[in-house]
Amino acid sequence: MSLKLLFLDELKGFYKSKVMLVLWIGMPLLSIVIHSLQPETEGIPLTIFISLMISSLSGTLASVMLSTTIVAEKNQHVYDLFLIRPVKSWHIMLAKWLAVYFCILIATTLSIGVGIIFDLVNTDVPFKILIDGLWDSLAISLSAMAIACSLSVLIGILVNSTMVAAILAIYFGNQLSMLAVLPGIFFENINTVWYSIGVGFCATIIVNITISLVLTRKKL
Amino acid sequence: MSKISTVPQETEEFSLIEDGSLDNNSILLELRQVSKKYGDFPALNSINLKLRKGEVFGYIGPNGAGKTTTIKIIVGLIRNFEGTIIFNGKSLSKSEDSIHQFLGYLPQDVGFQSWRTVNHLLETFGKLSGVAKTELSARIDSVLEMVGLKEVKYKKIIHLSGGMQQKLRLAQALLHNPPFLVMDEPMTGLDPSSRYQMKKIIRKLAEQGITIFLSSHILSEVQDIADRIGILNRGRILNVGTPQELQKRFMVDHQIEILLEESDKTQPSFSEIPMVTKIEKKRSYHYVISISNTADLDSAISQILQMLVNQKSAVRKVELKQPSLEEVYLKYVEEDK
Numbered sequence: 001m002s003l004k005l006l007f008l009d010e011l012k013g014f015y016k017s018k019v020m021l022v023l024w025i026g027m028p029l030l031s032i033v034i035h036s037l038q039p040e041t042e043g044i045p046l047t048i049f050i051s052l053m054i055s056s057l058s059g060t061l062a063s064v065m066l067s068t069t070i071v072a073e074k075n076q077h078v079y080d081l082f083l084i085r086p087v088k089s090w091h092i093m094l095a096k097w098l099a100v101y102f103c104i105l106i107a108t109t110l111s112i113g114v115g116i117i118f119d120l121v122n123t124d125v126p127f128k129i130l131i132d133g134l135w136d137s138l139a140i141s142l143s144a145m146a147i148a149c150s151l152s153v154l155i156g157i158l159v160n161s162t163m164v165a166a167i168l169a170i171y172f173g174n175q176l177s178m179l180a181v182l183p184g185i186f187f188e189n190i191n192t193v194w195y196s197i198g199v200g201f202c203a204t205i206i207v208n209i210t211i212s213l214v215l216t217r218k219k220l
Numbered sequence: 221m222s223k224i225s226t227v228p229q230e231t232e233e234f235s236l237i238e239d240g241s242l243d244n245n246s247i248l249l250e251l252r253q254v255s256k257k258y259g260d261f262p263a264l265n266s267i268n269l270k271l272r273k274g275e276v277f278g279y280i281g282p283n284g285a286g287k288t289t290t291i292k293i294i295v296g297l298i299r300n301f302e303g304t305i306i307f308n309g310k311s312l313s314k315s316e317d318s319i320h321q322f323l324g325y326l327p328q329d330v331g332f333q334s335w336r337t338v339n340h341l342l343e344t345f346g347k348l349s350g351v352a353k354t355e356l357s358a359r360i361d362s363v364l365e366m367v368g369l370k371e372v373k374y375k376k377i378i379h380l381s382g383g384m385q386q387k388l389r390l391a392q393a394l395l396h397n398p399p400f401l402v403m404d405e406p407m408t409g410l411d412p413s414s415r416y417q418m419k420k421i422i423r424k425l426a427e428q429g430i431t432i433f434l435s436s437h438i439l440s441e442v443q444d445i446a447d448r449i450g451i452l453n454r455g456r457i458l459n460v461g462t463p464q465e466l467q468k469r470f471m472v473d474h475q476i477e478i479l480l481e482e483s484d485k486t487q488p489s490f491s492e493i494p495m496v497t498k499i500e501k502k503r504s505y506h507y508v509i510s511i512s513n514t515a516d517l518d519s520a521i522s523q524i525l526q527m528l529v530n531q532k533s534a535v536r537k538v539e540l541k542q543p544s545l546e547e548v549y550l551k552y553v554e555e556d557k
Contacts, residue, residue: 002348009344016335076331081392084295084325085348219297 002087006095007102014103019065023107027058028114056174058107059145062100063152063173067165070096070156079220089220090212093153097208100149108141139193140181143200147177150207157214177203247309248273248400248431249294254303256289256455263289265455266303271433276426278446279435282553286455287435288328291404294433295325321350324393326386328404332377338364338388339373342395349396363391367421383414390421401425403434407441419445439549451549453556466548473497473510474517475541476524480505481534488533495520508541 014020031053070093073079082092112134119125151173152165159165180203181196249271256264264286271277281287292298294305296319307319332341342360351359364370367387372380377388386409393401406422407415422445426432436442442449443463450460459466480486482505490499490507495515500508511520521540528535 005344005347012340013333013335016340073331073333077327077329078331078333080297080327080330081325081345081389082348083297084320084323085345086320086350087348 003091003095006082006087006091007098010095010099011102014099020103020106023058023061023103024110027053027107028111030057031111032114032118058104059141059148059177060170060174062104062145063148063169064166066096066100066149067152067156067159067169067173068162070153071159071162071165074156074220075160083220089215090208092220093157093211093215094208097149097153101146104145104149105142108138112138136192136196139196139200140178143181143196143203144174144177146200146204147180147207148173150204150211151177154207154211154214157211157218157220246272248307249433250306251290251294252304252306254290254293254301254305256286256293256298256301262455264293264301267452267455267457269450269457269460271431272448273431274429275447276422276432276434276445278439278442278449279433279452280439280442280449280549281435281437281452283437285437285452287437287452288404289455290452291325291402291433291435295323295402296320321396322398322400324396324398324401326389326393326401326403326406328408330389332385332388334376334378336377337374338369338377338380338391341377341388342392345392346395351396359395359397363394366394366424367391368417383410386410386414386418387421390418394425398430400431401433403432405436406434407436407438415441439546443545449545451552453553456556458552458556463545467545473513474515474520476509476511476521477537477539477541478507478509478524478528478535479537480507481536484534486531486533488528488531490524490527493520493523493527495523 034053079089079092083089116127116130116134119130120127148169152169155165155168155173159168180199183190183195247270249269251267251269254264254267254269255262267286267290269290279287279290289298293301307322336344339360342363343356346356346359347353360373361370364373367390369384369387369391372384377385380388386406390403390406393403403422407418410418419441422432422434426445434442434446439449446463448460448462449466451458451466459469461469478488480488484505488507490496490509495512496509497512498510500510502508509524511517517540521538525535525538
């Protein structure tokens with residue numbers, strides 16, 4: 001009950017603070033602008049190019065935002081008023097993760113939708129090739145972002161400085177999360193889609209369990 | 221191993237006592253041998269405290285005395301402590317959350333997320349506190365009316381003044397109509413007008429029968445609203461009682477204020493009276509005489525009056541002064557150093 005409420009509350013927060021606007025409208029627009037400025041993306045169709053870009057830009061943005069927000073709210077004791085109610089601290093964190101990930105998911109879907117339309121109208125790349133290439137990069141991007149965001153939550157809980165949290169979120173959250181899913185690209189005998197989804201899912205679950213364990217010993 | 225304790229199953233159990241007697245049924249909250257350490261620093265040292273249903277309990281002590289630690293233990297924000305907390309006579313496990321529905325908490329220094337409006341904050345906390353959807357809007361209006369924030373209902377919280385934000389903290393604490401309210405330094409950072417308003421609201425809540433636990437480091441903030449006061453210093457409770465009891469228990473010399481006619485030149489010789497311990501001459505016609513607290517006060521007063529009559533002093537006022545509660549508090553804290 002409280003998790004659903006907290007999730008909707010966080011979404012409302014993103015909506016009110018215009019984060020959604022940046023992710024949902026800004027990212028697809030930015031991708032089109034970049035493609036217009038440099039249409040030759042090394043032979044990669046725009047659709048795939050966009051999904052890779054989203055994984056890098058919005059993943060970084062979301063990771064940094066998550067970790068710094070948690071540190072700032074923790075330092076202002078914002079969570080005290082939640083925790084004196086029947087609310088579990090790990091529910092608060094999970095709701096944040098879910099809300100951010102939901103926003104990224106929508107942003108990615110919108111961007112890719114725009115990209116597919118753009119490619120179909122402007123290029124001769126067949127739809128099937130577009131879609132085939134899309135699944136791989138999408139699985140890598142979304143898995144990496146799931147890991148990055150959950151690592152950022154953990155960083156936010158453990159660190160007390162927003163600056164340190166931002167730096168750690170960029171390096172550990174965003175960059176290292178890609179390492180977990182990259183083998184899917186380099187090893188031919190691995191199914192990229194299933195490998196990335198599997199690694200992303202397992203790593204996210206492990207990090208979230210770690211978060212809940214940390215929160216049994218550490219006050220928010 | 222410590223325990224946070226009990227919770228009644230029904231709110232009706234919070235009926236108020238009328239006679240103020242301290243039987244077991246009248247106690248809402250009890251802290252037994254509660255201790256808390258931060259590293260090697262003992263923030264609380266075997267605190268024992270009983271809080272009666274329906275009373276306003278002032279919890280005073282200097283900064284760093286352990287007031288906020290006590291409060292955070294009571295409201296469940298600190299769970300790693302030693303000792304037992306008993307709530308309404310029953311025991312609960314430490315992880316029990318059901319105390320929350322009976323408790324409102326006004327924290328000392330809590331921020332709000334910058335995107336929230338007053339209404340949105342209260343909606344969220346109302347829902348989390350279990351206020352029914354059908355009642356929530358009316359409850360929000362009611363608490364905003366009570367704290368005087370109705371006109372800023374749809375404003376962003378970051379645009380409110382410090383005083384208004386403090387009132388909002390109180391509003392969120394009252395949303396689910398709790399019978400027990402814990403307030404950590406509620407008057408801190410408020411201007412005199414807001415302090416007055418806050419005191420008025422607290423009095424109103426007390427009249428409604430809400431049990432209030434109120435901390436402050438300034439005695440004057442609580443002495444005229446608290447039924448009982450506990451003095452805390454360096455993690456230990458030094459004394460608990462009504463303001464009058466604390467004054468009585470505090471063994472200071474009696475003080476008699478004597479005012480003569482301004483033109484009086486008689487120079488009364490108070491030092492001749494054996495039980496006089498101190499003579500304070502504020503003006504040529506204004507004296508404050510201290511009488512040993514072991515002396516017979518009536519005898520001392522009659523001797524002073526007799527002496528004034530004999531010296532033909534033009535007496536305008538003779539008044540027995542009680543030590544102020546502020547003096548009592550300061551004395552306790554000073555002696556504990």
